[in-house]
Amino acid sequence: MREFEKPILVLSACLDLQPVRYDGGTIKDEFVIKLRNYCEILPVCPEVGIGLGIPRDRIIVYVKNNTYGVFQPTTGRDLTQELLAFSNNFIKSLQEVDGFLLKSKSPSCGVSNTTVYKDTEGKEFYTKGKGLFAMEVLKTYTDIPVEDEGRLRNPQLRDLFLTRIFSLAHWRVFSKELKTITELMNFHRTYKYMLLSFSPMLLKKMGRLLAQYRSKEDLESIKSEYGLLFKKALSKKPHAGSHINTFMHILGHLSDFLTSREKKHFLEVLEKFKNGKLPISVPREILRSWAYRFGDSYVLSQAYLDPYPEELE
Ligand code: SF4
Structure with a gap:
């Protein structure tokens, strides 16, 4: 029987069963729960990382002049620079990593299926895309796997x-x-x-x-x-x-x-x-x-x- 080394895996904290979601909940994914036992987990929650509370108001991804940003319509805050700074600092802090498993559809973590709007109010649908943190990770790590739990079905x-x-x-x-x-x-x-x-x-x-x-x-x-x-x-x-x-x-x-x-x-x-x-x-x-x-x-x-x-x- 082969023995396996434990991969070092960056995991969206809500998939790691930490109550960090906008509504204070977690995501229970059977595959992720099993996988956690075989990996060394580095949890991350970019939204809590930039100081947004739990619970918090919805944030959305928008695109303007081909540039992606993140906005919180209820407070009128543009969170793009804060989220980019957090992402880059987090990436710099990583020493060794074998993969990322992030939460699908999220404006921060989504590798797929995140709704992108044409406007900062989140009223006009533009396309399905990625969250801002996931985009930065994908830009930096071109030769290690970056996925979300939705795609892994x-x-x-x-x-x-x-x-x-x-x-x-x-x-x-x-x-x-x-x-x-x-x-x-x-x-x-x-x-x-x-x-x-x-x-x-x-x-x-x-x-x-x-x-x-x-x-x-x-x-x-x-x-x-x-x-x-x-x-x-x-x-x-x-x-x-x-x-x-x-x-x-x-x-x-x-x-x-x-x-x-x-x-x-x-x-x-x-x-x-x-x-x-x-x-x-x-x-x-x-x-x-x-x-x-x-x-x-x-x-x-x-x-x-x-x-x-x-x-x-
Ligand atoms: S999807 Fe990412 S930002 Fe949203 S709660 Fe989970 S870890 Fe935090």
């Missing part, structure tokens, strides 16, 4: 988010203890199929980078370049075709031991996965159980087949 987005935060946490902890190129090569080996599903091009580039090692003096620079490429690869979005390509590679690795009926069945499973009729966990589990049956430690070591704690699936 989509099973594919949730799988991707979990895969990324647990892989980034693994790299963060592993890279601090790394002492030899052999350890780095073993790490790369463990992530081979995962990286293949995210970016075959970067997988090759990382392989070439490791091959440049000549002496101990090279380790630090290779490690730092490898870390950047690892994060870059994981920021890509694999589509169903990339997963199928990866599953076919693993199938190829095991195929000598399989009957033609088993292979045919697996191809049917992949077809159903491609058409959205089966989740990605099904082909993963089939390959894992075959690897157990054949005692294939190489396939069993692959992070791709065991990307995050199964209780979160």
Whole structure:
């Protein structure tokens, strides 16, 4: 059974069950409640952070001359500068972080579905967009996952988010203890199929980078370049075709031991996965159980087949 490092996750405080919402309430999301047990949580509430009370009057996002702002119609206060200053100070204060999970629809935290108005009174609908804090986070963190709980109801987005935060946490902890190129090569080996599903091009580039090692003096620079490429690869979005390509590679690795009926069945499973009729966990589990049956430690070591704690699936 794989052991997982705890991702460092910035979480909207209302999702962390703190009563900070405008009405003094919290948000109870079953997935977030489970996830909190597997992460180191850094809670944040930008609205309380800028001194708005609990409860508080509604604030809204508006757009003027292509610039987004935040306004509180009942008090006539424009809170844009305060919220931007809080966001930037909070971001600067963060040392290490593997992901953000924010509250959807919020004028501060929303990564999706926040109502944006054409006017500061919040009367004329403009579009659905993002909250101001989320915008600043997304501008700064281009290679770590930033999501909201609403988007994570989509099973594919949730799988991707979990895969990324647990892989980034693994790299963060592993890279601090790394002492030899052999350890780095073993790490790369463990992530081979995962990286293949995210970016075959970067997988090759990382392989070439490791091959440049000549002496101990090279380790630090290779490690730092490898870390950047690892994060870059994981920021890509694999589509169903990339997963199928990866599953076919693993199938190829095991195929000598399989009957033609088993292979045919697996191809049917992949077809159903491609058409959205089966989740990605099904082909993963089939390959894992075959690897157990054949005692294939190489396939069993692959992070791709065991990307995050199964209780979160
Ligand atoms: S959505 Fe963000 S700003 Fe609003 S209550 Fe939750 S943490 Fe605070």
